[in-house]
Amino acid sequence: MASIPEDLKYSKEHEWVSGDVAAGSVVTVGITAHAAEALGDVVFVEAPAVGSEVTAGAVCGELESTKAVSELYSPVTGTVTEVNAGLENAPEQINAEPYGDGWIFKVELSAGAEDLLDAAGYADVSE
Amino acid sequence: MSTLHSPLHDQHVALGASLVDFAGWEMPLRYGGDVAEHHAVRRAAGLFDLSHMGELMVRGADAAAALDYALVGHMSRMALGRAKYTMMCAPDGGVLDDLVVYRRDWDHFMVVANAANRVQVAAELQARFDAAALDATVEDETQSIALIAVQGPASAGIVARMCGGGAGDVDPMRYYSGVNLLLEGGIHAYAARTGYTGEDGFELFVAADTAGDVWRLALREGAAAGLEPCGLAARDSLRLEAGMPLYGHELSHDTTPFEAGLGRVVSFGVSGGPDRGDFVGREALARLSEEGVAKTLVGLVGDGRRAARTGYAVTDGDDNQVGIVTSGLPSPTLGQLIAMAYVPTALAEPGTVVGVDVRGRREEMRVVALPFYQRDA
Numbered sequence: 001m002a003s004i005p006e007d008l009k010y011s012k013e014h015e016w017v018s019g020d021v022a023a024g025s026v027v028t029v030g031i032t033a034h035a036a037e038a039l040g041d042v043v044f045v046e047a048p049a050v051g052s053e054v055t056a057g058a059v060c061g062e063l064e065s066t067k068a069v070s071e072l073y074s075p076v077t078g079t080v081t082e083v084n085a086g087l088e089n090a091p092e093q094i095n096a097e098p099y100g101d102g103w104i105f106k107v108e109l110s111a112g113a114e115d116l117l118d119a120a121g122y123a124d125v126s127e
Numbered sequence: 128m129s130t131l132h133s134p135l136h137d138q139h140v141a142l143g144a145s146l147v148d149f150a151g152w153e154m155p156l157r158y159g160g161d162v163a164e165h166h167a168v169r170r171a172a173g174l175f176d177l178s179h180m181g182e183l184m185v186r187g188a189d190a191a192a193a194l195d196y197a198l199v200g201h202m203s204r205m206a207l208g209r210a211k212y213t214m215m216c217a218p219d220g221g222v223l224d225d226l227v228v229y230r231r232d233w234d235h236f237m238v239v240a241n242a243a244n245r246v247q248v249a250a251e252l253q254a255r256f257d258a259a260a261l262d263a264t265v266e267d268e269t270q271s272i273a274l275i276a277v278q279g280p281a282s283a284g285i286v287a288r289m290c291g292g293g294a295g296d297v298d299p300m301r302y303y304s305g306v307n308l309l310l311e312g313g314i315h316a317y318a319a320r321t322g323y324t325g326e327d328g329f330e331l332f333v334a335a336d337t338a339g340d341v342w343r344l345a346l347r348e349g350a351a352a353g354l355e356p357c358g359l360a361a362r363d364s365l366r367l368e369a370g371m372p373l374y375g376h377e378l379s380h381d382t383t384p385f386e387a388g389l390g391r392v393v394s395f396g397v398s399g400g401p402d403r404g405d406f407v408g409r410e411a412l413a414r415l416s417e418e419g420v421a422k423t424l425v426g427l428v429g430d431g432r433r434a435a436r437t438g439y440a441v442t443d444g445d446d447n448q449v450g451i452v453t454s455g456l457p458s459p460t461l462g463q464l465i466a467m468a469y470v471p472t473a474l475a476e477p478g479t480v481v482g483v484d485v486r487g488r489r490e491e492m493r494v495v496a497l498p499f500y501q502r503d504a
Contacts (some may be wrong), residue, residue, distance in 0.1 A: 037145060041162040043457045044432040045395055062486075064434060066161055066456050067360045069486075095160060 002126075005099055009113070010122035011075035013057070014038075016099065021113040026081055029074070030103040031063070031094060031110035034126045040065040042094040047072070047083040054080060054107060060106075063094070066124050075116060080108040134273045134338040141195075142356055150242035151501035154359055156312030161360035165459045168324050168365055169414065171353030172279035174345050175362060181245030182272045183238040183252065183334065187263035195262075196256040196406050198226070199384065204401065205230040210303040210321050213392050214384055220411035221380040222387070224248050225372065229305050229320060237317075237332070241374045245269060254473045255407055277345055278328030278365075280403075280502075281352040282393060286329045287387060288348040289341075302327075304478035311344055323362065325369025325500055367454050367465060370498030376437060376453045377424055377467055379448040384414070386420045386469065388497065422450065423475040425491035426499055427483070429464035435483040435492060440480035441468050443487065449474065452483060458499060465499045466492065 008016040014035035017018060019027040036042065044064040054060045054074035061072035083105045094102035117125065131152045133139070144155035155165060157174060167173050185194060189204035200213035209230055215223045224244040229237040240248040245267065253265045276284055287297040291311050297318075300306060305319035310355065314337045322328035333341050346356065363373070372378050377387055384393050393412050396403025427435065434457050441450030455466030466483070474481060479494040 017396070040157060041160045043162070043459075044434075046433070064432065064457065066165070066364050066459060067156075069434065069436060073418070092162070 002037055004119045004123050006119045009116035009118060011073065011116060012125050013073040014126065015073060015075040017113065017116055018039050021109065021116060023109050023112045026106055026108045027076060029041060029076065029101050030098055033098045035087065036095045036098045039070055040067045042091045045087045045091050045104065048080045050079050050080050050083060054078065056113065076107050076109055076113045078107040079110045080105050081108050082106040110111050131246045134335040134343050135176045135178060138339060138342050139176065147359065149179055149359060152242055154179055157358040157360045158356045159434055161243055161358065162459045163353055164357040164361035165364050167353060167355035168279045168326055168361065169460055171350055172277055172281040173356050173357035173361065174349065174354055175276040175278065177274040177276050179242040180274050181240035181242060181248065181267065182238055183249050184237055184266045184268050185236045185252065185263055186234060188234060189261035190263045193227065193256040193259065193261040194236055195404055196259045196261065197252050199393045199406060199408060199412065201396065201403055202228055202236065207233065208304050208306060210305055210319050215251065216408035216412065217380060218411060220383045220408050220415050222378045222382055222384060223251065223380060225374055225378055229319060243375060271335050273333050273335050275331045275333065275338065275345065276322060276328060278322045278324040279326045281354065282328045284440060285345065285349040285352055285354060289344050289351060310341060312338060312340060316341065319359055323371055324365040325498065326502055364456055364459055367456060368458055368460055368500035373454060381493055383415050385415055386422055387424045390416060420472055422469045424467055424470045424474050425470055426495045426497040427466040427468055428495050429490055430490040431490045433462060433485045433490055434464050435466040435485060440484040441470055442484055446482065446489060460500055495497050
């Protein structure tokens with residue numbers, strides 16, 4: 001069973017969100033260990049561009065592994081403030097440390113994201 | 128249909144493998160990272176459970192003549208202890224399965240079929256033998272045999288150690304040959320120097336009830352050489368780099384051996400040699416070999432990041448679909464995108480640039496000769 005940190009919030013599409021989810025705050029987004037495991041070794045990340053608008057539940061990028069390609073959904077709505085440049089040369093960080101150096105992008109929220117799941121709720125959907 | 132399990136299922140679970148359904152079998156997709164498993168095979172050795180592959184035993188006084196009639200290769204010309212890559216074709220020349228056939232005795236052949244086609248191939252072989260009134264029977268022994276592959280440059284040394292250290296039986300084995308080996312602990316294996324990775328390697332056919340012992344023996348004797356257990360994900364990326372077709376992707380009833388670039392497996396007999404005789408599909412295949420092919424399987428490489436995947440359209444300069452991608456991924460060994468695709472023969476020349484529609488965006492790829500990767504001889 002892949003780990004599900006208690007201090008993060010989650011989407012049904014297997015992204016995690018860290019930080020305060022009230023409108024105006026900046027959160028960090030990545031994919032869960034469960035998602036990384038299902039995808040296999042990630043070899044290319046197409047993250048949303050800095051300054052672009054992302055919408056909760058909408059596709060905002062792609063994750064490519066040797067085995068498959070999968071769409072990256074934004075779990076929150078707002079403006080992208082930063083993308084993880086380290087993934088350009090080391091996309092495998094998503095597999096190695098999905099909740100750490102494998103983070104993907106940061107978003108300044110234009111709307112609150114109160115309907116995200118907590119760890120227990122995500123454990124139910126990822127089983 | 129209920130899910131089939133390899134006799135090594137418990138080993139895979141104990142190793143923490145991600146399991147996946149493959150043609151009705153629950154098999155390991157990967158144990159850890161599929162890229163690391165891929166590199167282990169290129170650099171040292173990998174251990175694969177291939178127990179989903181079908182082992183069909185053909186026995187009988189007419190076994191050789193029966194296979195000559197049922198398959199496109201001239202199987203009666205095989206020497207004892209040899210293996211041969213061949214195909215079963217339909218009367219129209221379409222490919223029903225690609226196979227490796229091992230001659231284990233003068234009247235005993237082992238036909239290794241793809242998991243998805245095993246039942247159909249077994250039935251079709253027997254039907255063809257019977258239609259030709261030849262004395263040969265097919266027995267599907269898949270579920271009493273485990274197939275364990277040791278693949279990679281270190282594999283010969285590992286298999287020799289699995290036999291107790293003596294390289295005597297292993298070293299002289301030629302590529303595409305098979306022998307009976309006695310493994311440590313007195314376990315019998317039919318060992319063939321064959322594989323699906325583009326590396327030197329061995330495939331060990333063992334009784335299902337000895338599979339766990341053989342698997343643990345391989346892990347123990349291979350550890351110092353860097354052997355890693357490898358799943359189907361690595362198997363797929365390795366075979367694709369080596370330009371080897373996968374049934375259901377590059378091969379199907381809708382493709383002929385000639386379109387797949389495998390016309391050499393079809394034997395019409397050699398002049399002055401023994402009579403090849405009739406075989407199922409002969410008439411259609413003879414005509415197709417004369418006519419030439421409208422579509423051809425090619426290799427494609429790209430320098431982008433978004434890989435062409437199975438089923439994606441190959442396009443011309445005006446973005447019209449002219450072909451289809453059969454397999455594709457980012458190559459771990461070459462560090463670039465690779466794919467196999469069917470394209471019109473006019474576009475099959477190496478160097479030709481084609482487009483691939485990667486989820487709505489055109490990515491350019493270049494036709495290259497297969498294989499993408501070839502080990503140093």
